[in-house]
Amino acid sequence: MTGREIGNRDRHAEILLSWYDVQGRTLPWRYKKGDNQANPYHVWLSEMMLQQTTVKAVIPYFKKFLELWPTVGMLAEASLDDVLTQWAGLGYYARARNLHKCAIAVVKDYGGIFPASEAELLKLPGIGPYTSAAIAAIAFGQRAVVVDGNVERVVSRIFRVELPLPDSRPALRGYAAELTPPNRSGDYAQAMMDLGAVVCTSRSPSCLLCPVSCHCQALASGVVAELPRRKKKAAKPRRSGACFFVLSSDGHILLGKRPDKGLLAKMAEVPGTEWAEGTRSIAELEEDAPFQASWVLLEKPVLHVFTHFHLTLQVFAVSLNRKKDEIIIGQSSGNGKLYWVQQDRLAGQPLPSVMQKVVVAGQEHAGMSG
DNA sequence: TATCCGTGGTC
DNA sequence: TGACCAAGGAT
Structure with a gap:
């Protein structure tokens, strides 16, 4: 590792946060300027919906759910059948069953207040490693290593990871941890995901618009479009x-x-x-x-x-x-x-x-x- | 560890 | 048309 690369890592978060302050998308679940912090219920609801699902598909569902159930307590009191009905069309219906189960658990075990720690969040239904880290960082400002598909793609390119997914997952997580700053953890997480969604896309990435292209080893080697590699999946029967x-x-x-x-x-x-x-x-x-x-x-x-x-x-x-x-x-x-x-x-x-x-x-x- | 679990968009 | 992909979690 050269001295220059180490220096780049220190600058990575700083550059990305500056980019996010200007380029970050306005999304319904993000706090608006003037608000101090995002609403944990909104963050949790959006993260559940966003699992393996595009922002575009989620937005109308997110708005509809908030209108019907403005608080986690109201969602907990709804019937599972109503929740499934409103979720219909979004897919992965175990998420909706876990959403309802989780709302009930938050009311019963935490008095209707979401726990702030990654470890406590991880115990709740439907909340895994990604979602617990995302909520802890975005809703509660805690330093957490947030790794989703976007982060995996961005990191695999910055560090030119040739090992295919999912075998590369532990290494990618290690790199992501190195890059994650101690402060503004939630903004940083969303900045990385925005970067992956808008700039460092799977197909035809826009490297000319990328704020951290000077740190990108895949770009330097001309292999951006080939990364991350993935193991071939079996054909669908x-x-x-x-x-x-x-x-x-x-x-x-x-x-x-x-x-x-x-x-x-x-x-x-x-x-x-x-x-x-x-x-x-x-x-x-x-x-x-x-x-x-x-x-x-x-x-x-x-x-x-x-x-x-x-x-x-x-x-x-x-x-x-x-x-x-x-x-x-x-x-x-x-x-x-x-x-x-x-x-x-x-x-x-x-x-x-x-x-x-x-x-x-x-x-x-x-x-x-x- | 591998498989199961939706849907819509893209090329 | 078919294969791949997108803010994963549970078992």
């Missing part, structure tokens, strides 16, 4: 199944509730078959309908990509008279009873995006067939 869209003459749709654990746990669904690898015949799929009816197979299946598999969902549809037919009704995959929901009240249901697609497909079909 394909699964398929069917959904059964039932529309009543008085405008109700039949829904079920998913199991308490696993994929899309506790969310609402259009009842259907299991999602298995391989392709079953249409006739075979129809045998799994919740009841006998004149099912019509929609022309186009619903396609959806989950984290670890591709899904092709055949959609069967039927219209019937809810009162006259007094069905019949089978069970959802969650082993619960199916229930009717008015079409204009679907926003009150915790329907994940894949099921929103199914509903839209079914409604389009119903509209076309009169």
Whole structure:
């Protein structure tokens, strides 16, 4: 290590904080000029939503949650079903279940006041190493080493780390710790993440606009775009199944509730078959309908990509008279009873995006067939 | 340690 | 179209 590089490390935080003071983004969960400190509830809520999720996707959800539940105490008193409903579309629904669980724990164990230490925060549901460090630094001004995907990318470039992720994680964390200053820890953390989000991006980084480009070993070596390296991921398998869209003459749709654990746990669904690898015949799929009816197979299946598999969902549809037919009704995959929901009240249901697609497909079909 | 867990955008 | 990626955590 040369003397110049050591000197650069000392200057790194200083330069980055100056850049942040001018270039830092205005985001709904950041304290505004004139406020002393961010609101811990706002910081926590935003960090939970931002896990593996883009700022753009989070902003409308963050605002909606604050309007509905302005304090952690009010969120704790909400029903899990309401929280899931409002979270619907944002993905990774375990976050919403942990959000609710955590709010209850903060009220019960800490009198509704978030603990300020990284170690205490880490004990709470849904709060891991990244989120505990981020809250401690941003909400409580404590020195904490905040390492997210942005920081990993920035640091791997500054130090030209050739070892691929995730093997490089311990080394990247060590470098991040070296760079983290004792003061303005929260601003520094957000500055690093802003830098990663706006300048030191994964694709086509803007090195000409980078305030710390003179410290960047990857830039000096001409390998910025190649870092960080990552181990190749396995190809996603394909699964398929069917959904059964039932529309009543008085405008109700039949829904079920998913199991308490696993994929899309506790969310609402259009009842259907299991999602298995391989392709079953249409006739075979129809045998799994919740009841006998004149099912019509929609022309186009619903396609959806989950984290670890591709899904092709055949959609069967039927219209019937809810009162006259007094069905019949089978069970959802969650082993619960199916229930009717008015079409204009679907926003009150915790329907994940894949099921929103199914509903839209079914409604389009119903509209076309009169 | 490896796998599971959503979604939308980009190239 | 498909692969990759984004403010990770739980098991």
